[in-house]
Amino acid sequence: MNTLWSQRFAQRTQRMHGSAVRELLKLTAHPEVISFAGGLPASELFPVKEFEAATARVLSEHGPQALQYGVTEGWPKLREMIARHMARYGILVNAENILITSGSQQALDLIGKVFVNPGDRILVEKPTYLGALQAWSAYQAEFIGVPIDQNGMLPYPLESALRAGPKFIYALPNFQNPTGATLNMERRTELVRLADRNGVPLIEDDPYGQLRYEGAHLPPLVSIDAGRRNGKLYSGNVIYLSTFSKTLAPGLRLAWVVAPVEVIERLAQAKQGSDLHTSTFVQMVAYEVARGGFLDRHVRHIRAVYRQRRDAMLDTLGRHFPAGIRWTKPHGGLFLWATLPPGIDASDVLKAALEQKVAFVPGASFYSDGSGTGTMRLNYSNSTPERIEEGIRRLGSVLRVILKPSRQSGRQLPISA
């Protein structure tokens, strides 16, 4: 780095997490690579025709408004639509409880800006969403990781971690990124109770909740918390995040926060300093596409396609992966999670896999403490069943070589020389 600039960067930015996701997104750009790496929705499912019609209508009917500055909190009609939508999931709120953000990543950043002081501890699932670790590392947070199983955070480590005095708890209850795990009902109730009893706010990140492929919908933490308070309108202990990125299109960068009004006001104040407001044009177009029941029909379609892809991956994993590797069976979302036998490093697997033109994310990226080297995140939403079959076959071959190095090198010795 140029010394002119290197000495000028604040020391604390040295602490920001590396650019693993960004670098990995670049891998997915090569069409010959079968990538299970990104967290990308299937772009062939984007409702392009509906976007064409919606954009034409927004511009012809409200062009000057759509292209002008707007208020920081978000376009009122979109906030009202989201409040009505939330009510269907048992979250009874008004538009004033909604803040529109430029993707959920911005919501995480704003939460960091408002809540996190240097050295504050944040209780996270272990592993957890890399983007949250990145967002809060910029504010010099420390992380306390609570191990999870297929049913979410383990109760005893959770109670123990709460004694360390975290500033807040960050949880992804549905089909968690990266593991696909879902917090079960008993643990949801207990998590909400413990958070409230300890006076520790809960951040509930729910990008995938509508993408359930089997089993019954479980109530979000925010509505369990509201139920404990007998509050019809929301005034509780949970900040809930969701997004249009997985149901409509991530290229919009459009998401929302549900929270008590005083929290929304503080986040809006922080947002004003961060980007003034989210694109008016994008907000009006998304509203126009989503309204009139289209979004519900579209989500049903996405669910059917992704379920098929999840099933294809589970099926091919069973056929192509060697013994000794375990993986999750998510009930929804975009990811599953594989655990390698002891002593195998997933970043070595990735290097070998890229030579065979197949990619995934080594799981260590999702740990705040450098552990998880023997784990892999596999995305199934952005590949057809045929590509999944071929990609998992390639990955299986790579893993067989790595898991049986001595036998494999034996094979490569010439038989007679």
Add this chain to the structure above:
Amino acid sequence: MNTLWSQRFAQRTQRMHGSAVRELLKLTAHPEVISFAGGLPASELFPVKEFEAATARVLSEHGPQALQYGVTEGWPKLREMIARHMARYGILVNAENILITSGSQQALDLIGKVFVNPGDRILVEKPTYLGALQAWSAYQAEFIGVPIDQNGMLPYPLESALRAGPKFIYALPNFQNPTGATLNMERRTELVRLADRNGVPLIEDDPYGQLRYEGAHLPPLVSIDAGRRNGKLYSGNVIYLSTFSKTLAPGLRLAWVVAPVEVIERLAQAKQGSDLHTSTFVQMVAYEVARGGFLDRHVRHIRAVYRQRRDAMLDTLGRHFPAGIRWTKPHGGLFLWATLPPGIDASDVLKAALEQKVAFVPGASFYSDGSGTGTMRLNYSNSTPERIEEGIRRLGSVLRVILKPSRQSGRQLPISA
């Protein structure tokens, strides 16, 4: 505020600036108010037809790509277009020197995130852009204000302020918000030289540079700095910001940073944690509207209209404002700046003005130290000459009452009672 939440907000957010601009933007929503308050471009000039054609083409030809996640640095074709555009203003850079941001406000925020540690001092013009004060207050910056006149920062106070060891200098050289002042050529050269000699980076914010209504274009600080280094490609001491908000449409939230590659990399890392990337859809639509020379033709049209509005405001000020008030005569941009006689508080004027359905921004908002109570910012871009005439007439009446309180109260006494 609910005590459940109030105790949880980080102490430092108490230091964030109030929501003056946000509250004032709300005033502009009432159609009966003639508002010189906001900084809004004229929405009747937005090229809605061109946006309709561009959006239809982007979606029909590249729909899935436009709606998908993109890379943090920005859509490559837009970065290349901006690099070519910059070359015309003597800023010789490659696409890798460009970072696309969600409005210039985000660029200010990212600069704060990367550079500012608590207690760092930032050298600013006095007065300066409120959004910059807000962005950097969130990172607990302190401000050193250097007084300006119609030709920008005063040389002697600048040298003195540099001795206080600022982290960087923030300057708006062209038609500054809020005063309309333009840094003259001699002071540009000297500012660049002093910044370099003291090892203090310069942040050059240039949202209005293309909106010049008279006089010759002056070279940006970034190209003066590059000239001192004989560098063909950019590797200097200046970070340059510009935006599509004033030339195309602010509702897009689309702007860019020009900087040495190592600075772009650090800002991109911070941006990844802040919002992953700026809307792909918006970037592709803006590119499609701007390309092929349209943006240049459109800017010529905007210039002609705004020049007429500036002239209308200068003319009506001369006719309707009472003696004792001074104002600037900006050579471009959206604002002029009025100074009241000693002892008059512009916030009292605003209260009286709102009763007469005319609005402006009291200038104190643009000072980091609470001074400037006798100043007013007047926006002329978002009102027709007829509305400007009527609004300045109303404001003139209000000011005549306030400037002659004794005679005026005498008048209001009943003549016989």
